[in-house]
Amino acid sequence: MKHFTQFESLSLSKTLIQSALAYKANPLIDVQKGFKKRIGCIFLNPSLRTRASTQIAALNLGMEPIVVNMDKEGWALEMREGAIMNKGTVEHIKDAAAVLGSYFDILAIRAFPSLTNKTEDIEDFVFNQFIKYSGKPVISLESAIRHPLQSLADMITIQEHWKEARKPKVVLTWAPHIKAIPHAVANSFAEWAIGNDHDVTITHPVGYELDPIFTKGAHITHNQAEALADADFVYVKNWSAFNDYGKIHSTDSSWMLTEKHFEAAPQAKVMHCLPVRRNVELSDEILDGSRSIVQEQATNRIYAAQAVISHLLG
Amino acid sequence: MKHFTQFESLSLSKTLIQSALAYKANPLIDVQKGFKKRIGCIFLNPSLRTRASTQIAALNLGMEPIVVNMDKEGWALEMREGAIMNKGTVEHIKDAAAVLGSYFDILAIRAFPSLTNKTEDIEDFVFNQFIKYSGKPVISLESAIRHPLQSLADMITIQEHWKEARKPKVVLTWAPHIKAIPHAVANSFAEWAIGNDHDVTITHPVGYELDPIFTKGAHITHNQAEALADADFVYVKNWSAFNDYGKIHSTDSSWMLTEKHFEAAPQAKVMHCLPVRRNVELSDEILDGSRSIVQEQATNRIYAAQAVISHLLG
Amino acid sequence: MKHFTQFESLSLSKTLIQSALAYKANPLIDVQKGFKKRIGCIFLNPSLRTRASTQIAALNLGMEPIVVNMDKEGWALEMREGAIMNKGTVEHIKDAAAVLGSYFDILAIRAFPSLTNKTEDIEDFVFNQFIKYSGKPVISLESAIRHPLQSLADMITIQEHWKEARKPKVVLTWAPHIKAIPHAVANSFAEWAIGNDHDVTITHPVGYELDPIFTKGAHITHNQAEALADADFVYVKNWSAFNDYGKIHSTDSSWMLTEKHFEAAPQAKVMHCLPVRRNVELSDEILDGSRSIVQEQATNRIYAAQAVISHLLG
Numbered sequence A, B, C: 001m002k003h004f005t006q007f008e009s010l011s012l013s014k015t016l017i018q019s020a021l022a023y024k025a026n027p028l029i030d031v032q033k034g035f036k037k038r039i040g041c042i043f044l045n046p047s048l049r050t051r052a053s054t055q056i057a058a059l060n061l062g063m064e065p066i067v068v069n070m071d072k073e074g075w076a077l078e079m080r081e082g083a084i085m086n087k088g089t090v091e092h093i094k095d096a097a098a099v100l101g102s103y104f105d106i107l108a109i110r111a112f113p114s115l116t117n118k119t120e121d122i123e124d125f126v127f128n129q130f131i132k133y134s135g136k137p138v139i140s141l142e143s144a145i146r147h148p149l150q151s152l153a154d155m156i157t158i159q160e161h162w163k164e165a166r167k168p169k170v171v172l173t174w175a176p177h178i179k180a181i182p183h184a185v186a187n188s189f190a191e192w193a194i195g196n197d198h199d200v201t202i203t204h205p206v207g208y209e210l211d212p213i214f215t216k217g218a219h220i221t222h223n224q225a226e227a228l229a230d231a232d233f234v235y236v237k238n239w240s241a242f243n244d245y246g247k248i249h250s251t252d253s254s255w256m257l258t259e260k261h262f263e264a265a266p267q268a269k270v271m272h273c274l275p276v277r278r279n280v281e282l283s284d285e286i287l288d289g290s291r292s293i294v295q296e297q298a299t300n301r302i303y304a305a306q307a308v309i310s311h312l313l314g
Helices: A010-025 A049-060 A093-103 A118-122 A125-134 A148-161 A184-195 A224-228 A294-313 B010-025 B049-060 B093-103 B118-122 B125-134 B148-161 B184-195 B224-228 B294-313 C010-025 C049-060 C093-103 C118-122 C125-134 C148-161 C184-195 C224-228 C294-313
Strands: A038-043 A064-069 A106-110 A138-140 A169-174 A199-203 A219-221 A233-237 A269-271 B038-043 B064-069 B106-110 B138-140 B169-174 B199-203 B219-221 B233-237 B269-271 C038-043 C064-069 C106-110 C138-140 C169-174 C199-203 C219-221 C233-237 C269-271
Touching: A010 A148, A010 A184, A010 A294, A038 A049, A038 A093, A038 C049, A049 A064, A049 A294, A049 B038, A049 B064, A049 B093, A064 C049, A093 A125, A093 C049, A093 C294, A106 A125, A106 A294, A118 A125, A125 A138, A138 A148, A138 A294, A148 A184, A148 A233, A148 A269, A148 A294, A169 A184, A169 A224, A184 A199, A184 A233, A199 A224, A219 A224, A269 A294, A294 B093, B010 B148, B010 B184, B010 B294, B038 B049, B038 B093, B049 B064, B049 B294, B049 C038, B049 C064, B049 C093, B093 B125, B106 B125, B106 B294, B118 B125, B125 B138, B138 B148, B138 B294, B148 B184, B148 B233, B148 B269, B148 B294, B169 B184, B169 B224, B184 B199, B184 B233, B199 B224, B219 B224, B269 B294, B294 C093, C010 C148, C010 C184, C010 C294, C038 C049, C038 C093, C049 C064, C049 C294, C093 C125, C106 C125, C106 C294, C118 C125, C125 C138, C138 C148, C138 C294, C148 C184, C148 C233, C148 C269, C148 C294, C169 C184, C169 C224, C184 C199, C184 C233, C199 C224, C219 C224, C269 C294
Parallel strands: A038 A064, A038 A106, A106 A138, A169 A199, A169 A233, A199 A219, A233 A269, B038 B064, B038 B106, B106 B138, B169 B199, B169 B233, B199 B219, B233 B269, C038 C064, C038 C106, C106 C138, C169 C199, C169 C233, C199 C219, C233 C269
Antiparallel strands: none
């Protein structure tokens, strides 16, 4: 693994999950490993969990994290090759990325999609420019199309809860929202759950089909009730339309999960990456009840990041 | 002490003052105490002194402070229980607080009042939500109604300057301002000065009565000259009306302290929490003269925070 | 050297360059030197390179850097002596600077010019207020009229590339831009290049004369082609008019450097402080070609800062 941007293989995923669980049991076992190494945490967008958990993961490894809020503290970035920069952008990403690469041992970058320029988004253009020009290992803190640290934390959480021999039935269900939301979490969760050989079902209203590149191997249905039946883990997430790119086609509130939805899946655990819009995506009764493992997912963000950083340190 | 949010007892206050003075004499005596412990400094509002001094206090104890500017870097927080989150707020405080609690050993939080919703403010609603949901020791970096780290620093500063056997006469005087200012500093100063058994007088124009919960035991007068006579320490602070909540009733500039006001209190030291509006709250001649101990108060913010954090570390 | 704000002497410059090169060869040779010392990095303006490189330099010396984004996280500063602060400013710089001075061992400050108040700018008023009131060593992270850490990094870069016995011909050329840009980088580069006894030529269109205080000893010409002939190093930078203060007189795109401009200077290296507006100040072909040493300059920002901080630590 040269960068951490996506699911690569089942064996690497297993290695990272085991490493994360070892760090969770003893966060400081490798506290000397990153002595005087620096990770630059570059934010082009807001962040709470990712910002804090990545810093803590680095500190657990003895590294010195430095946060750069590129969107607020730095200069507006130009992304287009060959641009004549006589407008609002002040620095080209190729220059900024090269400088940051020369300053840090590892870069971790958050760069959300535009949700308007589909071509650029699906190429993960901004994120890949950092990879192209920084010359250093790059960790995705959520790119235009993937959120792999979240998904690794999700896989850790599922493994902690699943002790049976059979594959767990893992359901990814679309949920209502009031805004156009990126596909990154949904894409990555599908990619990692399928890659980890779980029994994956994806359910959403008509028009919310995800990019098939991420969902190959999943059972896909528009019938949420059918999807939820006998589920072991239900991942709740909104996303905007992919085909009719970035649009909102439905906010049908019947898709919001409540306890009633779980009559045919009494043991199912409910997952969400947070932040969650309560009583829009998920009801209070679910989030505040014993079915919810969203806080465990959030806690595991530390150990997912720690496993990944440690792996990149070598 | 489980959290540090208010004056609890004279004996605890004395313990913290002694601890702070010991740290001031030798900041690094406990430099190993907080090894690989993290304090999350959560700001919902601006800060200069508090931001820097809390980080330095934590570093003096060997901790790793992480700042989260929730107002700028994170997600807009929903505060209402049971809210249907289909508006501007992105994350419920109960979810954010629980995540932050799982990430940090101690949380330190700044959450100003609305000055419009009196009920919510006097319940210290936002601050108490963090306490309720984080599950970790919480330090107030100024809440809607109290600023206890400031008050502890103030008590330290008074003790450093007061070597006589008799109680010092401590005066809290309202000062003019152009904006509606919270009551937190005034409330806390009254609470701590009375709790520390000083001889406390509070003076303000009619209509600026503070919440009596904080001022019980103080002599209260609308006659500033009478209050200042023979004062040993004069704390200058603006606050908006409490009864007519958050309103400005007077900006009477005669209440601004100048040297002339100290004819009957020649030895009095002048205190202010900073930031101070010069020549509105206090004249340049006072602030730049030998009577002012405002910079000592600011310096003592480090050691107040260090004593509190150390106490919570156990 | 008590503060680091400008070129002081050739011998000090040589000392700092040698120190920086030693740190570049082995960044951690003095990793204990700054144990539990703190540098406060105070930003009144945006920053990428300066922000990250200064923190890394401090960390290389074992210091604990703390960033204060005064423009975003703190209080609006009043600058005028004797001001009646009944408007938008919340804290006087004399109070803020004194507090910061009491909190930190070294202060590093970025304070851009207004480009409207020439008198205040050329006095470097804001920056000097920090020096006046903080009582601690102050490092300029770019002031209204100078950017000495950039210039020191530039001198280091020139020294790394220049092995001949003769003086290098160093050219500072004005470049087009769409905005009114400060003079700090141009002033400082001239000051340091002349002070380092290089053969310095400055070229710009009529009306862009720099403050002669910085350019004494340089050959100045309006003929860019003549200036570039036989150049060894060409520093490209826009600046607004100094005499007609802060104005833009020309954006003549023929001044933008392309390969064509280097026919009479085939060996010339091209320098820029970054951020650079590509295809406005400098062409892609230059920036992406072997002539450009802009990334080396950026990397040397770390070691310039490290040499300066180390010198101030004593």
